[in-house]
Amino acid sequence: MPASSMPSPMAINPASPTPSMFRKKKSTSVMSTAASYLSAVSQADARARALNSGSTTSTPALSLSSSVTGSSEDTVLHEDVFDDAEGLYYPSVPPTSEQIFHTVHTEFGHCANESYRYTSKHTPGTQLKEIIEQDPPYYILLTTYISYLLVICIGHMRDFVGKRFKPAAFRHLMTQDGYAALNSDFDSFYTRRLKNRIDDCFSHPVTGVPGRTIVLCDRYSLDHNKNFLFTGTRTRALNVSSYNYLGFAQGNGPCADAVEESVARYGISACSTRREVGTLDLHIQAEALVARFMGMESAFLCSMGFATNSTIIPSLVSKGCLIISDELNHASIRTGVRLSGANVRMFKHNDMQNLENLLREVISQGQPKTHRPWKKILIIVEGLYSMEGSLGNLPAIMELKKKYKFYLFVDEAHSVGAMGPHGRGVTDYFGINPRDIDILMGTFTKSFGAAGGYVAGNKALIDRLRVSSHTTAYTEAMSPPVLTQVLASMASIMGVTIVPEHKNASSLSILHSPATPQLSSVDLQQVTAYPGTAPSTALPPWMPLAPSLCDGIEGRSRLRRLAFNARYLNRALRKLGFITYSHDDSPVVPLLIFHPGKMAVFSRMMRTRNTPIVVVVVAYPATPLVTSRARFCLSASHTKEDVDTLLKACDEIGDVLDLKQAVGERWPLEEISRRAVELVNMEECD
Known part of the structure; x- marks a missing residue:
């Protein structure tokens, strides 16, 4: 309409x-x-x-x-x-x-x-x-503590009186008919009061x-x-409350047109799991484009951003390994760390001296009790912390990585697509080669206006995750409309270089046909180099490509x-x-x-x-x-x-x-x- x-x-x-x-x-x-x-x-x-x-x-x-x-x-x-x-x-x-x-x-x-x-x-x-985290005047802190103290005291008094004079209102917190209360009185106090x-x-x-x-x-x-x-x-x-960083949460525009076309082609029912219908062509194209976008060899998609961390981390480390995590890391990281069975240590947020001291301690002491060397040491940080708005000090961490030889996991849920001159995240922002980082994780729910997440790394690692990760066996695959939104928005950021059809999909050899334009060596280098454009062959042939999407002007703007x-x-x-x-x-x-x-x-x-x-x-x-x-x-x-x-x-x-x-x-x-x-x-x- x-x-x-x-x-x-x-x-x-x-x-x-x-x-x-x-x-x-x-x-x-x-x-x-x-x-x-x-x-x-x-x-x-x-x-x-x-x-x-x-x-x-x-x-x-x-x-x-x-x-x-x-x-x-x-x-x-x-x-x-x-x-x-x-x-x-x-x-x-x-x-x-x-x-x-x-x-x-x-x-x-x-x-x-x-x-x-x-x-x-x-x-x-x-x-x-x-x-520099400034502290407010003492009267602000004092009145803040007093307000919490008053709420707690008055709340407990109301609970004490209410349970005796209005038991019906507190029935869900009390034992009745031999059954324990489903809601804990103490645990729900903060929520109630x-x-x-x-x-x-x-x-x-x-x-x-x-x-x-x-x-x-x-x-x-x-x-x-x-x-x-x-x-x-x-x-x-x-x-000013949504993670719509690049404004792709739209009902109009080239991305919306591409999503509409995907619904017409695949239908709404094409959202079944991979284990039932197999991997669609869109999954392969999306994973390839994500890997190209991030400058990595390979990428793996997950249908839920939270599950990306909570199911991938247990596949990377296990008992006998050590995870060193920033104290302000997201709850999904904390969940994945607990499920992994690995030992975990925390360091102060963005405090590189504290991190180096911790590295020296854990490397010299080894595993608890046995003091054997750790199987792996994995440091997990975020590119952009959603509660603080602070950037991870990636250049300093990379210097420590060269010195202490640990694995590095960077969560770019909030930074990918939003930071850097090319929108490639904190690696782009700091000018760091992404392949110097072992694992790059991110989500599509923020900058790309879609859903789900990804993990990018070398091909051997990603292939291993496809086999061992719970997200492969127990979660549903991303639906075609969501995949199309990812492809269209990511291509809008990258820009698209028109590449003629070629016989061998594994190469960039071009048919010398008068009906197709020829690309110079500079154009081909731009297609393959990071952070270059996306070749048109990496996108579905039916996807409508608006001029503003192809030339990358809209994405850069x-x-x-x-x-x-x-x-x-x-x-x-x-x-x-x-x-x-x-x-x-x-x-x-x-x-x-x-x-x-x-x-x-x-x-x-x-x-x-x-x-x-x-x-x-x-x-x-x-x-x-x-x-x-x-x-x-x-x-x-x-x-x-x-x-x-x-x-x-x-x-x-x-x-x-x-x-x-x-x-x-x-x-x-x-x-x-x-x-x-x-x-x-x-x-x-x-």
């Missing part, structure tokens, strides 16, 4: 009697105190309780515009509208560029300003800048494409967040837009006075909030602005107890104006909640926005 004939998902219905509870009214004044905000939230909650659950309203428009909007395919920003009931202005900017956009503006923001571009690359010969209080900030139902914007399904609770009721309304919000957005937000937040832990080029930006109560209020205030913003808030046990944070995930689909909108919201809410605790030079918001390009291109920024 063409976009012009589809009803706009952002149509406005001013006459609707049930506006969303997550939208401000006509007043646009900033609340000066947290108390005034909490009072407003209480009033909104009271109105929500009186709503008729059967009423509906259409999705509100997002009060955002870009410096350049697309062609007539963009049916969202097609007219100027002012909703007096909501006090929101929805501007329409006429096309000012001859560029033809193939995406809807709400999915991918259109920006033709080449100044808002940057190349993600580490300066050769320099050390990775160490992140802390998380449930702020559960409206987590697991918010959404619908549609999680692109530049996202549509929230509005809800409210009548029993203090134990259960939620839907109002029937929806709210479109700016999305996305990489440079993401790098600009990430660097701009990181540095701008520090200039505003916030404490962040991430490296400048990281698309994951954690903003430290510390206090769990402030964390909930921060999320609600973001969601209730005139331009709603969806953020992820994270607390214990995913982070240390006193380092609760909001985590922003930037995307190439965001425009500079989107980042400015986020910065303005952080600036206003940060003043209300007293979040600006960082030391150093501060700039006003207007100066940050005006000098954005200068700020991004600075060599050093405190």
